[in-house]
Amino acid sequence: MATSALGTPEITQETVDQLITVPLQKASVFLNAGVRIIDTNGGNPVRVPMLTSMTAPSWHGENEQIDEVDPTFDEIVLLPHSMKSVKTLTRYSNELARQAVVPVGSALQQRIVADVAGKLDDAFIAGAVSPDRTTPTGLLNYSGVQKIDAVGEIGLDALHDAEALALGAEVDPSSLKWLMHSRDFVAIRKLKDTNGRYQVQPDPTEAGAYRLLGHPVLVTNRVPVVDGASSIVLWDPSKVAVARDLNPTVTVLDQLYGDYDQQAVRVVARYDAAPLNPEAVVLLNGVTQP
Template sequence: MLKGSRPARLPFPAPGERVTIPHTHPRSHHGAFIPDHDRRGRIGRRDRAHRRAGPHHPGPPARGRLRLPRRRTPHHRHRRRPLRIPKLGSATTPSWHGENEQIDEVDPTFDEVSLLPSTMKSIKTLTRYSNELARQSVVALDAALKERLVKDVADTMDAQLFSAAGDGIEIPRGLFAYADTQELPVDGVLSLDDLLDAQGLAMAANVDLARTRWVMTSREFIALRKVKDLEERYLIEPDVTAPGRYTLFGVPVLVTNRVPDDVTVPETPTGRAALVDFSQIVVARDVAPSVKILDQTFGDYDQQAIRVVYRLDAKPVNPEAIIVLTGLTVEDDGSI
């Protein structure tokens, strides 16, 4: 080497030398580097740590190579497909076998319940109010409207789920509109013996009575509550361990006036009641009562708006776990 001349630059980095390349990794703001090697040709500790980290540190990309972002699978609510819940079909028939005997094969049948089809509608409501009203209101107007609208939307959904309407395509089916449920015609005044008959149908379908609930209006419940024995003592007593809670033959009572009457014959409407195992009903909720404040949409009117949206679907997995009592006599004065 001549005196004063500089050594020739090698095309590769020296051992342990950090080299920064012009472009950076798309997920990092720092320059990428070439892995360092020790004198024995082994990979350094820093590079081994990067390799152990897995796919989160893929290293610098090659020059001239286009890296496309990974396509993510959309959430189920954006797929516009029904939610399918599998369930077992009819029971198989296992048989007895002795030692060294060939075991018979069985082919179980499967079924499914489809919820939330793309055609299912939502409950939506929108209320506008002026900015002057919002400023001059003594109470928080937006909070009061939110509470009112959410309650109205929830009440509308509850009324539908306890109704005898709905097609399951655009509107969810109600409890008394499900197909293949067990029906117990009463065709008269509801009595305690009718309740025992309903429990008998549930037990015949292998329904766990500990999970069942009576569903009836206050009209039917009060009529049963008035039943007395020969000594003028009420037969139905409240649960002393739970104030305000009543049971009929050990089953809790859900009292709701949303249970609709059968008005097929308008001159003589009849009531309904049911014994339900709610654990056999699946509910798919797309969106809970969602509140949105629209403060710019109606700006040309100097108004704000509140929008509430609610969408769900419900279907029974085992329809035989629902026993519907029909033909309950309804008196003109509202009692039976």
């Protein structure tokens, strides 16, 4: 454990990785989906260049001049200076720290990881568009994505339509994954063919894993249900970039609440996310129950 200039103990980065960063990435459905995570130092904005036009290669013979092409570039800016951080401060008494049967640090780690992961998933999945870029925009609100609106009662045809849009955009089908609310997942699991056979089967190679049309299914109740309607996402997580301002910072405040004979743990994490290829995200909106 290191000590800052103000005498405040700060847990070393190696310990932070073990206690917070790695468990957080596993606990977060979004971060664990296979998104491209970019670490940055100093909290500076991340600029990701994008080629927006074709390079137009053509056939040429021997000693024939090759056509020149001026490609058009665009960029995605992640972690602008206006982006806020996820912060949490947890206080506990010194008596609890001394008398607890279960180590307080272990219990705090589990609780902090769960809470921060939930907060990040709320933003990464359904975060509203922030005009001044203070919070991440959610997957359901990305601009330029492919959409099928007013789906109604979920059925296999709508799922095939979503896959058709992804294939039409030349998205690698082996990288596609479903993201949906548990109620929609259960409804789809109940779908049967004309012979009464269930259409969704568990993945025999992984415990608790399911596939739908050959694609892995990510289930999370962070997908909002509004007026009985929700959304189902078919996406390629590798086409979404997540910028991480270093790693979560954990600070033990053992003197600040000394007049209460308490300690506190403060965690600060700063993230942002954006699609590298919006067409690799297909939304089924207005999904209702049969």
